[in-house]
Amino acid sequence: EDQVTQSPEALRLQEGESSSLNCSYTVSGLRGLFWYRQDPGKGPEFLFTLYSAGEEKEKERLKATLTKKESFLHITAPKPEDSATYLCAVQAQYKLIFGSGTRLLVRP
Amino acid sequence: SQTIHQWPATLVQPVGSPLSLECTVEGTSNPNLYWYRQAAGRGLQLLFYSVGIGQISSEVPQNLSASRPQDRQFILSSKKLLLSDSGFYLCASAAVAGVREQFFGPGTRLTVL
Numbered sequence: 001e002d003q004v005t006q007s008p009e010a011l012r013l014q015e016g017e018s019s020s021l022n023c024s025y026t027v028s029g030l031r032g033l034f035w036y037r038q039d040p041g042k043g044p045e046f047l048f049t050l051y052s053a054g055e056e057k058e059k060e061r062l063k064a065t066l067t068k069k070e071s072f073l074h075i076t077a078p079k080p081e082d083s084a085t086y087l088c089a090v091q092a093q094y095k096l097i098f099g100s101g102t103r104l105l106v107r108p
Numbered sequence: 109s110q111t112i113h114q115w116p117a118t119l120v121q122p123v124g125s126p127l128s129l130e131c132t133v134e135g136t137s138n139p140n141l142y143w144y145r146q147a148a149g150r151g152l153q154l155l156f157y158s159v160g161i162g163q164i165s166s167e168v169p170q171n172l173s174a175s176r177p178q179d180r181q182f183i184l185s186s187k188k189l190l191l192s193d194s195g196f197y198l199c200a201s202a203a204v205a206g207v208r209e210q211f212f213g214p215g216t217r218l219t220v221l
Binding site: 043094098 | 157159215
């Protein structure tokens, strides 16, 4: 069964304190892994797509990496405006299978 | 780029009343369309998806139904709402070809009292 597990559920960081979010997945034939950012009361905002193991993508303070079993979202020197829920998803045919997300709080 | 519109933004409805949520998409043709529900602090639960006009696939048996009367219009309905239908409803759109990242609308917050 296709499944996505994200950890930790919640993460509190001080401004400037770098860390990583984990997304573990099991899927028959990975066709894409996606990272989204979701602010409270809003729809998810697309961040990255990763296609194959070893691939990396960066956007500002965020860098996403992919292995055969998991993906990491690295946050370097985070700022309070990076506070949000980060969602990971894998593509299974027509559908995306989402994890339950990591709630990130960055304190000034 | 795609733009997804949803309305209403918020809705408070009594138990047993009907429901109609609308989603329209701009900036793409013949997209795959999706309805998700998100409970507080939880992940996204796929409810319905559509690969074309009149083509609806249901993921979870429930009190809801979906329709796609036009290429870029997707409607979520219910004849009689239940308390458990409360949640945050999201519409998403994805290109038909290739790896299909989905783009989301702003969502509708539904409270059933």
